[in-house]
Ligand SMILES: *[C@@H]1O[C@H](CO)[C@@H](O)[C@H](O)[C@H]1NC(C)=O
């Protein structure tokens with residue numbers, strides 16, 4: 097790189113001092129040397145910047161990063177040179193003459209740069225703040241201007257004081273000991289209504305979405321986290337309400353202290369695909385994992401595709417009246433055996449108890465459950481409804497209900513979970529249509545489960561066949577041989593079966 101021509105990082109300061117006392121600032125012609133174990137330490141001793149080898153690595157790869165000072169193993173919150181590492185402990189971190197931050201190896205070859213257009217000559221400095229932000233500022237005619245800050249380039253960790261917006265993301269490490277960009281990216285998604293999402297490199301669909309349940313089943317915990325992600329700019333009364341509900345409900349597991357203790361929280365996109373919220377009581381307490389998503393196989397976005405129920409124990413299962421689109425591919429989900437609109441008489445519903453379900457397509461007010469059911473029946477595409485009766489009454493004393501309709505696909509349906517759910521009324525086709533070819537609860541399409549079923553059926557058939565043959569044989573031989581022989585035959589059959 098031509099820029100190396102301009103590079104001038106001398107070690108003058110440290111050569112002439114007996115030791116380097118803790119500092120939080122680097123100026124031009126100043127640097128951090130790995131060989132000399134130099135680091136920057138924020139004024140309040142909360143964060144430290146320097147060279148490190150990821151915990152668990154046996155080789156000597158060196159990276160420049162920021163970590164919580166005193167953490168052991170180091171809690172790395174930011175990494176400069178994520179993929180081009182240094183082989184030896186001979187690197188330096190410095191500001192170049194044109195005002196760029198750089199990580200250089202012993203041959204002055206660049207391993208990372210802030211990649212700014214540069215100013216020459218540059219006047220300014222870089223400072224590690226107590227928030228964990230590394231800020232490069234330029235002095236211009238007596239005023240200081242921030243030209244670069246690490247908070248605008250998160251690696252896998254989101255710290256309080258950052259603000260999530262569309263062009264920001266946190267990208268997981270490749271593995272627990274490799275900070276190179278990995279498979280999972282956490283970001284805000286404008287297209288899906290400002291939800292937060294996790295994308296996975298090899299999956300077309302989002303891997304996880306914060307707003308799947310939307311207003312339908314609120315995720316209290318996530319509202320708290322989105323408050324932090326907004327740099328605490330969301331209405332605080334809203335958050336206070338959430339906290340109040342948290343106190344009275346086992347559904348919420350977020351403590352108010354961890355929420356308002358801005359110094360002691362962090363959100364990490366972990367290498368194995370989980371977005372994790374950590375908190376601690378104070379600087380000397382240990383970190384606690386307070387919240388993490390996706391929690392299990394069913395929290396993955398559309399884990400079972402459309403119109404299938406996800407169960408963490410048993411896998412995916414088509415809804416009643418639905419068939420797998422493809423028996424080999426989970427993600428394609430299920431579809432109606434007969435499309436609703438082509439069939440008259442689809443006016444029965446089956447109740448699915450305490451389910452979790454994706455966002456409804458329509459929300460309206462009706463009179464009681466019947467009103468809601470009527471609304472669903474009026475739309476030939478309506479797949480399901482759910483309702484909640486309020487305390488508000490009309491003039492004729494009938495209660496008003498909140499009514500939700502699903503007109504398009506039903507997805508993210510989940511059973512067997514702990515934090516609340518709703519009864520969903522699934523529209524059925526006439527009885528004969530639904531149950532002609534399958535058992536009453538719809539077909540399993542977990543391939544492994546199907547294999548087991550086939551094996552069981554085959555075994556049962558063989559046993560029956562064996563018994564029939566045995567019966568005929570016994571009947572024939574009954575005339576001349578009795579008692580002892582029969583017992584022997586039965587014994588052989590049972591032994592044979594137990595060996596299958
Ligand atoms: C940095 O070093 C160069 C060359 O040695 C010198 O000209 C310049 O004045 C120095 N800058 C500062 C701020 O010390």
Ligand SMILES: *[C@@H]1O[C@H](CO)[C@@H](O)[C@H](O)[C@H]1NC(C)=O
Nearest residue numbers: 115129130131132133134185
């Ligand atoms: C730097 O730290 C390492 C290990 O902690 C130590 O072996 C080495 O002597 C130190 N080097 C200097 C220059 O202090």
Ligand SMILES: *[C@@H]1O[C@H](CO)[C@@H](O)[C@H](O)[C@H]1NC(C)=O
Nearest residue numbers: 103104105106107202203204
């Ligand atoms: C790297 O740059 C420094 C400062 O300009 C210089 O003293 C040193 O000789 C250079 N090292 C190499 C290997 O070019």
Ligand SMILES: *[C@@H]1O[C@H](CO)[C@@H](O)[C@H](O)[C@H]1NC(C)=O
Nearest residue numbers: 234235236237238239240241
């Ligand atoms: C520099 O600052 C002085 C006083 O603050 C002001 O009068 C002058 O216009 C500034 N120059 C530039 C180039 O901004």
Ligand SMILES: *[C@@H]1O[C@H](CO)[C@@H](O)[C@H](O)[C@H]1NC(C)=O
Nearest residue numbers: 248249250263264265267281
């Ligand atoms: C994530 O952010 C980095 C810059 O910090 C950018 O290079 C990368 O393209 C972003 N990835 C996505 C998927 O937006």
Ligand SMILES: *[C@@H]1O[C@H](CO)[C@@H](O)[C@H](O)[C@H]1NC(C)=O
Nearest residue numbers: 247256257258259326327328
């Ligand atoms: C976050 O909020 C703090 C305090 O209000 C503010 O100083 C900081 O600039 C904000 N950060 C961003 C990225 O907007």
Ligand SMILES: *[C@@H]1O[C@H](CO)[C@@H](O)[C@H](O)[C@H]1NC(C)=O
Nearest residue numbers: 336338339340341342343352
């Ligand atoms: C929640 O409960 C704790 C202890 O019972 C109390 O200290 C705190 O103020 C409560 N938070 C809210 C928002 O009511």
Ligand SMILES: *[C@@H]1O[C@H](CO)[C@@H](O)[C@H](O)[C@H]1NC(C)=O
Nearest residue numbers: 346347348349384385386387
């Ligand atoms: C909250 O989280 C803690 C620690 O992870 C756990 O021990 C506790 O059981 C959780 N409480 C609830 C109500 O889920």
Ligand SMILES: *[C@@H]1O[C@H](CO)[C@@H](O)[C@H](O)[C@H]1NC(C)=O
Nearest residue numbers: 140142226227356357358359
């Ligand atoms: C957070 O850290 C700052 C800087 O060290 C300190 O002034 C502030 O009191 C801390 N706040 C809490 C709640 O610990």
Ligand SMILES: *[C@@H]1O[C@H](CO)[C@@H](O)[C@H](O)[C@H]1NC(C)=O
Nearest residue numbers: 376377378379380381382383
């Ligand atoms: C920090 O938290 C730990 C555990 O929660 C507690 O034992 C300790 O007294 C606290 N220290 C301070 C200085 O508050």
Ligand SMILES: *[C@@H]1O[C@H](CO)[C@@H](O)[C@H](O)[C@H]1NC(C)=O
Nearest residue numbers: 484485486487488489495498
């Ligand atoms: C509705 O009325 C019942 C019984 O009167 C009461 O327990 C409940 O809190 C009320 N719900 C609302 C949302 O007002």
Ligand SMILES: *[C@@H]1O[C@H](CO)[C@@H](O)[C@H](O)[C@H]1NC(C)=O
Nearest residue numbers: 441442443444525526527528
């Ligand atoms: C609705 O369900 C009832 C009871 O299961 C059944 O007798 C009736 O035939 C069903 N109606 C239609 C149109 O399928």
